[in-house]
Structures are given as structure tokens and as C-alpha cells.
Amino acid sequence: MPTGNPSPGPLPPLPDDWQRALAVVAHPDDLEYGAAAAIAEWTDAGRDIRYLLVTRGEAGIDGLPPGDCAVVREAEQRAAAAHVGVRTVEFLDGHRDGVIEPSPALRRDLAAAVRRHRPELLITLNHRDTWAGTHWNTPDHRIVGRAVLDSAADAGNRWIFPELASEGLAPWSGVRWTAVAGSPRPTHAAEVDTGIPRAVASLAAHTTYLRALAPTEDPHTHARTTLNRTLTTATEHHGRPAVLFELFAH
């Protein structure tokens, strides 16, 4: 769970000459702690954004066994996506929350998804060891973030996973960038305004998860407080709320 962004000074805007993005993260809620505010404004502008979740976050609620938790969190993630205009939400099978492995199987699944959706932009969550400061990141985020960065090249290579072509998934070399949210080394800023209340609704849609996290707090209040802190801290330099990304070129 990202907890705030640094304030590194003025950052340039993200490139805007793209139409389709695929956001790939480890868990339900990974996109809702900031990135969703930018995603809401991008879908409002007519861009096509799709979500791929590597797990259903089934190990995320202490009092709920994984089998039950997976069902709840998948439904909450679909509701969260709908609040920001994302209609396509897919979940991988075969990767377990908390112990996602940095394996050829994960790379193959992500390469297949990139070929299926053919995005120009990939979006993911912090792949680095820490959040801002010294807050230690989790293995799932590090592993998935790095695998997403690798998937741009994997999707374009005919020979790394040759079985994908025989499944009807032709190579796709059209990914131009990966934007990493929550990175301690942001390079670009997406200023947000109208997307903020929709991002709050999107985070609040993780009702069961938030009630477990903060039992005494109303989920919507928790979401609004958290996002106001995260998005405002991001841009003291602009005086406007923003989502910060570390952008990689492919």
C-alpha cells in the first residue's frame, strides 16, 4: 500500500500521444491509492484503459480465509474500476497473493496479456525496494512491477514464448512506455482535478478491505483522507494535486 509521494520539484507531464493503456498490478487496491485519479481523467478524455490483476488479493484480510476473500476482493476491484471508467478487468490464475514468483510463467502470462490488449502504455505500481523514504515495499509489488517492465520486450519477441503465437497471440511491439506509480524516483506528473472524487469512490469501493484495515473509520472518509494526503503532497511545486510516475521508455 503506497503511503504518499515525495515532492521532488517541477516534473514534466506524461506523453499524451497514446490511446490505449494496460494497467497491471499484483493486488486489488494497488491502482486505487493514487493512479486511479489520473486513470479517471484519461478515460473521460476517451482513452481506453484496461486492468489486469495478477492475484485477487486473497491474503489481504486477516479475518477472511483466502477462498472467501478472493471472491469479495475481485468484486470490489470490478466496482472500483467502474468508478474510473475502466470496463475491462481481468484476473490471472496460478499466482498466489503474497508469494508471487519472478518466474518465466509470470513473464509468459504478462506477455500474453500485452499481446491480447496491444497497449501503447503500461501502468504498474512501484517495483523498487522502498516507497518514498525508507518504507519497505513488498515482494509482490517488486516482482510484478519488474515483470511488467520486462513484458514490453517479451510481448514483441516471437521466440521467447513461441507458444503464444500458436494460441493466436501475434507479437506486439507497440508498447512505448511503462509508467510506474508510487515510485520513490518519479520523473513525470499527471495533474488531476475532476478525477479525484472518482478516485475516492474507486478506493472506497474496496469496502471490506478498508473496514478490515481501519475498522473504526467510514471507508469513504478513509479513502478521501488518504488520497487527499497522497495527491496533494505530490505537487507542492505546482500547487495542484497530481499523480507522480516514474516513466520508462521501451
Ligand SMILES: [Zn+2]
Ligand atoms: Zn498491493
